Amino acid sequence: MAQNPTDELLRRPLYVYDLPPESLGGLTLKPDADAVVEAATPPRQTSEASPDGTSGSQTCSLCKLSFVTVLDQRSHKKSDLHHYNLKQKLRGQSVVTEAEFEKLIETLEESLSGSDSEDTEDDEDQGRQESTLTALLKKQARLTEKRNNNNNEDGDDDEVAGRPGKGKPPLIWFSSPLLPENTYFGIYRALFSEEEQRQSDLVDVIRKKxxxxxxxPRPAKDGTLPPVAYKGPHFFLCMMGGGHFAAMVVSLAPRSGKAGSTTMNREATVxxxxxxxxxTTRRKQGGSQSANDNAKGKAHSAGSSLRRYNETALVEDIRALLHDWKGLLDTSELLFIRATGTTNRRTLFGPYEGQVLQANDGRIRGFPFSTRRATQNELMRSFIELTRLKVREIVPAKIEPKDSDKAAQSKASLKxxxxxxxxxxxxxxxxTSQLQAFVRRSKLPALLSYLTKNGLSPDFDFYPPEQNHHTPRLLHYAASQNAAPLVLGILxxxxxNPLLKNTEGKTAFELAGDRPTRDAFRVARSELSEAKWDWDSxxxxxxxxxxxxxxxxEREKHEADKKESDRRKAEEERLRVEGPKVSDTKTRNKNVSVVASMVAKTPQERREEEARGLTPEMKMRLERERRARAAEERMKRLQGGS
Known part of the structure; x- marks a missing residue:
């Protein structure tokens, strides 16, 4: 059967700067392009990887974000941003964007971890830790109470989210005779300058682009391109955060393919x-070293000194790179930059001597969608997302029915x-999500503190019950995760209560999957006494x-080590007496390597032997000591080199 030309067109990745002539013909601006519309189907963009042409982004209608995969969408649903916006909606306040949420986090007066010391990572300190969301909500409550008491409208309003400007939607929509009814082409508004958006014929602007x-031309041996490659229109893209920095300059001109065809994916010219x-960021603490120094004073430790040195080195590297790319930046059509936070923006926009980027540059844009860690692959994904035409079905707003129509509809069966x-x-x-996270990360002090601060029972029922029928409570969940220290602490x-059962009629002990976890129940029985619970039940x-x-x-560990030692000695003696069984050189070399591996243990084997038989807390403490020693050695080498 012949292929429909329109379907064939929509299956291709439509590049904004190289649209087929048939897609430009009849293209008209949607009359209410600036209105926020509700979609019956999520945005979909044409993709080579989708033979049926129906692949597209998943969305979060609450946070106004779109995602490439279902996994990204599920990850967002568990994020602090989504939970914060849920709280905002319940309170009747406006939701915030990802950038606004990051700015709120930057303005937190206390460390996101909530710990009082800078480099103390003992498990007892974790009891004072707060989640990002909890810290932010507490700060909002304090600021709200302060404003109510002072009746002062000018206080800290800028620090509290919930009243961001509506602004314009990120996409501009166009109708086309090629598309079905109520389906439109979408192009990101960020690709147009303010002057272009004010023009009456925006379609003509697209044609000129x-x-x-x-x-x-082929790059040189060192990877550089000849000067002719820099003369065409190009974009500068940059992301930074958490010690990560990625920058890229991409040509807008499509690359010629076979038989004059052009493709987008993996073919953009970098x-x-x-x-x-x-x-530069403190482990498990979430903030930069400079931010912590400004809030609590300068800490004195090997880790903090190393992070300060790395922050300075990162700033120097970034500014040197911008200086080297000054010609490319000065001629870029647009500059897409993601740099949230005072420290990151100061790194790019100074002021400093020889400054390249200016904060008031009209070409600067933010990324109008959610982005991930700053990597080259993420920059390329963002460039493709920015410059690819979107296809979306938009359902018109329904007219409110009259009272008579409502009465008739009420009689009809509704879905x-x-x-x-x-x-x-x-x-x-x-x-539920917070408690389960504490168990998975083996954070007993933090878990106990969370129960106390929120007034929760240790037998708190997880929600929703249909998704937690196997492990409906903390003790069941910790036992199923084989978290022996958590089991002992929770009891x-x-x-x-160890007597409570799940919907399958099993107690928490019956879900334990290894002997250390089962032993934790027996130790708890010893410490709590027989009278505390009916342990047999x-x-x-x-x-x-x-x-x-x-x-x-310890006895079993010693017996296992002795057994392994005896085996090694017996094997060494056999090889010494019998010698290689085959005269082949390769076989002899192999036997020699076997003997060597038996005699000398690798560093990994020594580390595993040291950690054998230790509890998870002891293993974590041992690993922290190793990392601290390694950091001190690096600092000594750095100081000796200077």
Missing amino acids: QLEPIAM LAHKTFHRY PVKPALSEEEETALLH TRAGA AKVPPAMTKSEADQRD
Whole structure:
């Protein structure tokens, strides 16, 4: 059967700067292009990887974000940004964008971790930690209370989100005779200058932006392109954050393919690119070293000194790169930059001597969609997202029916609508995600602190129950995760009930998957006494003290080490007496390497042997000590080199 030309066109990746003539014919601006519209289907963009032409972005209608894959959308649903916007909606306030949320985090007075010391990472300190969302909500509550008490409208309004300007939608929509009814082409507004947007004929502006495909000259041996490559129109894209920096200059002219065809994906001509990464953010603490120094004073430790050195080096590297690329930046059509936070913006926009970028440059744009960590691949993905034509079905707003029509409709059978979550359900969902995260990351002090601060029972029922039927409570979840220290702490310090069962009729002990976790129940039985719970009904075996469990583990570890040592000695003796069985040189060399591996252990084997038999907390403490020693050695080498 013959292929429909329109369907064939829409399956191709339509590049804004090289649109087929048939797509430009009859293109007209949608009358209400500046209005915020609701979509019946998520935005879809043509893709070579989709044979049926129906692939497209997933969306979050609450946060006004679109995602390439379902996994990205699910990850967003668990993010602090989404949970924060849920809280805003429940309070009747406006949601915030990703950039606005990041600015709110930057203005937090306390460290996101909530810990009082800079480099202390002992597990006891984790009990004082707060999540990003909790810290932000607490600060908002304090500021709101302060304004109410002072009746002062001018206080810290700029620091509290919830009232951002509506602005214009990121996409401009165009109708075309090639598209079905209520379906439109979309182009990002950021690709047009303010002057171009004010013109009456925006379609004519698009026609003038069309570029002829070019055959890009081959780069030199060192990877640089000849000067002719820099004369055409190009974009500068830059992202930075968390010690990561990525920048790229991309030519807008499409690259010629076979038989004069042009493609977009992986065919964009990169004129220059560079990435940097420096260790500048504090582990598990979320903030930069300079921000912590400004808030709490300068810390004195090997880690903090290394981070300060790396922050300075990163600034110097970035500014040197911008200076080298000054010619490319000065001739760029647009500059797409993601640099949230005072420190990052000061790195790019100064002021400093020899400054290249100016904050008031009219070419500067933000990325009008969600972005990930600053990498070259992310920059290329963003460039393709920016310059690819979107196809979307937009359902017109329905006219409110008259009272008589409403009465008639009420009699008709309506499709059941899933009820919106109440505030209590939203809160339970948030508590569930936070508690499960503490268990997965083995954060017992932080978990106990969270229960206390929020007034939660250790037998708190996870929400939604249908998704947590196997592990409906903390103790069940910790046992199923084989988190022995968490099990012991939840029983002895939080006071969880081991008799409670899940919907399958199993107690928490029956979900334990290894012996250390089962031993944790037995140790808890010993510490809490027999009278505390009916341990037999909880299926917990006889009590065992912690010293008995540790002695048994140590005895078994010693026996295993002795058995392994005896095996090694026996194998070495056999090889010494018998010698190689085959005269082939390769076989002899192999035997020699076998003996060498038996005699000398690798560093990884030594580390595993040191950590064998230790609890997760002890393993974490041992790993931190190793990293601290390594950081001190690096600092000594840096100081010696200077």
